[in-house]
Structures are given as structure tokens and as C-alpha cells.
Amino acid sequence: EAGVAQSPRYKIIEKRQSVAFWCNPISGHATLYWYQQILGQGPKLLIQFQNNGVVDDSQLPKDRFSAERLKGVDSTLKIQPAKLEDSAVYLCASSLDSQSFTEAFFGQGTRLTVV
């Protein structure tokens, strides 16, 4: 079974530039998550989708971050404009559904460095 695919693996941009990350979840998984993992911290949920609808985006900085999941499959996360504090690993995960006992599978992440 193919896992969660993310691209790019690494990205370096200057502050105030824009950047986009792409995620392809495991086939058939209805729930998709984007997490931000700052160095030395645990992953923090940015946004959760159920199919193509947003379930939770309470911690997404909406003035600069946006995400979409068209057709309930692939998803993109965009940052515009980027700030230095956005330097982090951005993890995409998917699960079959959003039940509490369901395992979430993670991609390898995109490491963003803002200079």
C-alpha cells in the first residue's frame, strides 16, 4: 500500500515570499491533516479535512496560511507571505475516518526554511 506522499521534501525561501506544499493521502482515506512541527516541539494541527470539507482550522493563521482539498483527495497548503517563524517541518497525514481510535498515517514532511 502506498503511503502518504508529500512534495517538495525541502524548500528554502526568503521572508515575504510565498510557498506551497502538496499532499497525496492514502487512497480511500477520508480524513486529511496538516501539521506544523517546529524544531524541538511536537506536531501542531493546522487544519483537518473530512473529504473536501474543513473540520478544524482553529489553529491555522488565516491571514497568511490557506489550504484546500479539492475533490476530497489531494491537498495543498500555502503560505503567503512567509515569516521567519514559519520555518518548520510541515507534515501531512491521513486516516480512514475521524474516529478516535483510527490510526493516522504520516508523510515524510516538507522542511521549510525561511531566511
Next chain:
Amino acid sequence: GNSVTQMEGPVTLSEEAFLTINCTYTATGYPSLFWYVQYPGEGLQLLLKATKADDKGSNKGFEATYRKETTSFHLEKGSVQVSDSAVYFCALRNPGGGNKLTFGTGTQLKVEL
């Protein structure tokens, strides 16, 4: 709200030593509890889980028991190997919190020969 507290690392052990990584949680209701592992250069992988009180999750020699009375889910392994060197994350999903996965800060384990 929901939160997870883990012991700070790094934890450095000799091969074949006993491992305990403490994890406690705060949540209303009945969360499911998870341990994820992140090997160098790789993504997070589920190590084990427990979905109700007194359940014991186990995998690859690691164990953790869901203790509701102490709100804990400590990770243990009887004999660690160099290949166990990684960062370990405790996490919970709570129906009362929208079922989002909430993580602790992670504990780095280094196992030396």
C-alpha cells in the same frame, strides 16, 4: 482542553538497558492514546495504541498501558537496541476534542553500544 506532557530528553541508554518514557495527559471523556516514533530522516510512524482504560498496547518489544486513574501512558521496553534511537511522541485523540490528534513535545532516545 486536551494536552499531553512527556518527559524531557534526550534520554541516553546503553544497549540492553530498560527504557521508560513518561507520558501523562489531560482530557475530558475517553481519549484514545498513541505512541508515535520518528526515526532520523523519516516520517512519524505509529508504534502502538490503546483505546480504553487498562488496555495495553505493544509492538516491537515496546509496551504502554492506558492508566485512567493516573492519566498516564508510559512507554517501556525491557532491552533497548541501538536501532531504537529515535524521537518518541505520545499523543491522544479525544472525541470531546473533535478527534484531532494532540501530541506531546517528543522525547529523544539515544542508545549507545
